[in-house]
Amino acid sequence: MVNDRTSLLDHLASRRSARPRDLVAPGPSPAQLARILELASRTPDHGKLVPWRFVVIEDRAAFADRLEAGCRAEAECHAAKIVKFRAKAFWAPTLVALVASPTLGHKIPEWEQQLCVGSVGMNLLHATHAHGYVGGWITGAQATMPAVVEALCAPGESIAGFFYIGTPALALTERERPDMDAIVTTA
Known part of the structure; x- marks a missing residue:
């Protein structure tokens, strides 16, 4: 196996996140998504505990209902907020x-x-x-809403994030990065 470090460095330098609501079709095929999740699982795991799992959310209408239920359980829920939360279920193809x-x-x-x-x-x-798509990782209020957590998690589990995957509808731009002099010290 050839270890093409240049390609990996280019990959690391070019990866960008996108706002999930700005992602459109196409998204990964089922086979591509399976490979993405397989590769995601290749991570350091002390004790080989596999302290994570994935939930591929295919029934977007049911997920929108959960988001709405979560919103309705909040003290400051109103019609516009319900519309906003329901819309999150339909961002991105995956x-x-x-x-x-x-x-x-x-x-x-x-x-x-x-x-x-x-x-x-x-x-x-x-x-x-690496598969030619863009992802956006968000948490937000929906990650802790009991109606959503109960639908996706077993007792003792929590939502680490929602990953929206697709093709960017808008050109991706570079964001400001940390000043390395401010975050690197020697000891």
Whole structure:
């Protein structure tokens, strides 16, 4: 196997996130999505606990109903907010929830398992980009709404994020990056 570091460096330098509502068809085929999720799972996992799982959200209408139920349970729910939350179910052609599924009480601390879940999320974005698509990772209020969590999670699990995958409707732009002098020190 040839290790083409130049291509990997170009990949890392060119990956961008997109606003999920700006993603359109086409999205990945079922085979491509399966490969994206497989690649996302290739992450450091101390103890081989696999403290994550994926939920591919195909029934968008049912998910919109869950988002609406979550909104209605909030104190400041109104018609415009319901419309906004329902719309989130239909952003992008592909929607995947990353669920944190830690093994509680294990010698591998939960915080370390959470780091693993975050690594899976980043790998998911990289695999999406490598397949020629763009992804957007969001959490937001919907990630903690009981109506949504109960639909997607087992007891003890939580939503690490929603990954919207598709083709950008708008040109992607570079965002401001951190000043490396401000975040790199030596010891």
